[in-house]
Amino acid sequence: MTPPKIAPPSGSAPPAGLTRKAFLGLSASAAAAAAFAPQAMAQTPKPAASPRGPARRTLIRGADLLTMDPLNKELQATDVLIENGKIAAIGKRLPAGDAEVIEARGMILMPGMIDGHRHMWHGLDAGRIVKAEPNAYAKGYIGWQRRTMACMTPEDNYLAELIGGLQAIDAGVTTVLDYAHGQPTEEKALAAARGVKDSGVAGWFTFQLGRATAFGPGSTISTARVHADLNTTTETNWKTVERLQKELFSDSNGLLQLGLAxxxxxxxxxxxxxxxxxxxxxxxxxxxxxxxxxxxxxxxxxxxxxxxxxxxxxxxxxxxxxxxxxxxxxxxxxxxxxxxxxxxxxxxxxxxxxxxxxxxxxxxxxxxxxxxxxxxxxxxxxxxxxxxxxxxxxxxxxxxxxxxxxxxxxxxxxxxxxxxxxxxxxxxxxxxxxxxxxxGSLTVGKRADLVLLRTDRIGFAMLGSLADRVMNFASQADVDSVWVAGKARKRHGKMLGVDWAKLKAQQVAAQQRIGPQQASITFTT
Missing domain, CATH: 3.20.20.140 (Metal-dependent hydrolases)
Incomplete structure (x- = not known):
């Protein structure tokens, strides 16, 4: 299917209505609101709280718990109380008080999943190369990677990381280690970090040192020079680290922390x-x-x-x-x-x-x-x-x-x-x-990173242990609800406050612009 033709923005233009200076200077939450505010949709449930707002007190009633805690293992028809972003209590017939009650009988509640190595920025150009063509992928991956990081603007990096974090949550992944090795400038690194932070996923933004590109669209450059620039840490890289720490990762208790590669x-x-x-x-x-x-x-x-x-x-x-x-x-x-x-x-x-x-x-x-x-x-x-x-x-x-x-x-x-x-x-x-x-487990006192699975799909087995059923039969289609630090991010199978169609259109527009730019770069031996 041919992608829809969308008028691409200029190579370095920020999202509509936002100047580059304003985009790079805004706080993470303001930038997200200005650039990617979701449009109201009649069939989309309204979130109980925004990704950055206070978490609600929530009682998940009567779920079957796959705790992954060796002390509790599997618990049938059990309640979980979420309070102040953490699991406050686990037990039968817990009092609801003023909590929002989620009726979950017959459903499986499990910990939010962990992805320990994901290059979020890659997702913007999904499909350009594929592993189902092994020879082409082996020969083309490194060139694609280096051309793409040179062509992506700060705004592209923001969009890629925002979408990447939202896709993770949608799949029941609440914690990631984002190995950010595609940001060769300060502006690109800060925009990427803002994007994944605004997605609301927890974990690590792990910034790769030694990234620089002395080329861009239309360049002819030796592979030796490209390799050297992408493997030599400079004072510019350290300055980027300082800005990331000061501007985005000063809170040691934040859901997303800074790591370094x-x-x-x-x-x-x-x-x-x-x-x-x-x-x-x-x-x-x-x-x-x-x-x-x-x-x-x-x-x-x-x-x-x-x-x-x-x-x-x-x-x-x-x-x-x-x-x-x-x-x-x-x-x-x-x-x-x-x-x-x-x-x-x-x-x-x-x-x-x-x-x-x-x-x-x-x-x-x-x-x-x-x-x-x-x-x-x-x-x-x-x-x-x-x-x-x-x-x-x-x-x-x-x-x-x-x-x-x-x-x-x-x-x-x-x-x-x-x-x-x-x-x-x-x-x-x-x-x-x-x-x-x-x-990583349903344990009192741990962060309320939770995934609630429906089990009514015909292919979801009803026999066996909860671990057997999830491991062998669960799929993303079964993910009914997701909470990150107690904040509802997905309910009734839909992400809250996320306009996928709008984000997809922005992604396609970026791909249509980046493709010819990638093709214009020549690496010589």
Whole structure:
């Protein structure tokens, strides 16, 4: 189907009615209201509270609880009271008082799911390349990524991150680690952070250092120069970090926190990497994230990647720690996993996105099963959300199925139960983004990040444990209601206060503008 023809804005124009200066200077909430205020729709339920307004006191009555809490496990026909953004009580026949009452008998209440590695900005250009064409994707992904980040305006970044966060919530994902590696300027980084913050999703905006682009539409530039600019941290990057902390992430109790992803460490001198990481930690951020793979060839002695993935080098340099979050980690050795475990590090596998790695011998299958088995806090994620489905239950199932790809995984998965696979996306997944004490289970005192599932669809099985039913049969279509920190974001199967048609039109307009711009950039060898 040919996309509708929508008159595209100019390459750097802000949303209609908003000047660039005003867009970049407004507070997050004001910018959202001015640029993307939803239009009233007769069939759309009105939200109980705005994403940034106070949470209502809510009583969810009579749901079947898949708690993912080892003390409670599964509770039938039980009430949950939400107060001040947290789970205040769990029990039978709780008094409602002045709370809004949600009748949920026959429905399943579970924790909001966790996505530990997602590039939100990618989603703006969804469909330009697809993984269902493996050869074309393998050859074209890096070029597409670099051209796209050069062509996207700050306003595009805002829109991409806003849509990305809303799509996550719509699917029952209430916490994400947004690996923001496509923002090579201050304006783009701040706009992206505002977008995901305005979506209302919780988690981490993890800003990638070492991003710069010396090219744009119409440029001809060497791939060596492009690679250097995208892997060298400059004072401009540190200035961006300062602005992000001051303007958007000054509240240490905010739903969304700032993390940092240092420049690619592989092949760099240990002393150089240590200096950058120490400076990153000196900013006070609580999350240091990195893409980690076993290298195709060993790197020179004295550099990161001299042995295996570089985990050994980082460990010997004293750089691993409880704030270290490794994404992917395919083919990490048992010793490397022990180093992560013993230093409190975390790992996230993006199992659907990593299926093509089976064509690359030094990468092969995802590491989540082995990492969990080794005692590492391990989660899963979507990764490249421009080419993969948003239904997160499918990613949970693929995390289970992918364990059968290798002999080690087959031994690990042999004794799994449904709750073990769900663990990657709930309680364990929360630990894997340093939020295990905050979210990931239905536990009194934890943040009220909740997903209520309908069970009346013909394909939703009524037999088995709650974990069996959710793990094997649930889909995004079953997500009736979502709360993030006690705020209702989705009810009766519809996102509250979100005009999807308007956002889709803005996305298509951006794609129609960006496509020719991407095609005008030439990389030379």
């Amino acid at each position: 240092p420049s690619n460490a592989t092949g760099r001198a240990v002393a150089e990497v240590r200096k950058e990481w120490e400076r990153a930690r000196a900013t006070g951020v609580k999350m240091i994230a990195a893409h980690v793979h076993k290298t195709a060839q060993p790197q020179p002695a004295g550099t990161i990647g001299h042995r295996g993935s570089g985990i050994v080098d980082l460990h010997e340099a004293g750089l691993l720690g409880p704030d270290y979050h490794a994404s992917h980690g395919n083919r990490l050795t048992d010793d490397e996993l022990k180093m992560l475990r013993d230093t409190g590090g975390m790992l996230c596998a993006t199992v659907v996105g990593e299926f093509p790695y089976m064509m690359t011998p030094h990468l092969m299958a995802s590491a989540h099963g082995r990492a969990r088995h080794a005692g590492v806090a391990t989660g899963i994620g979507i990764d490249v959300n421009s080419v993969l489905q948003q239904d997160y239950f499918e990613h949970v199932r693929c995390a289970f199925l992918s364990l059968f790809l290798e002999p080690e995984g087959r031994e690990i998965v042999r004794n799994y139960k449904s709750e073990d696979s769900l663990d990657f996306a709930t309680a364990l997944g929360a630990r894997a983004v340093r939020l295990g004490d905050v979210t």
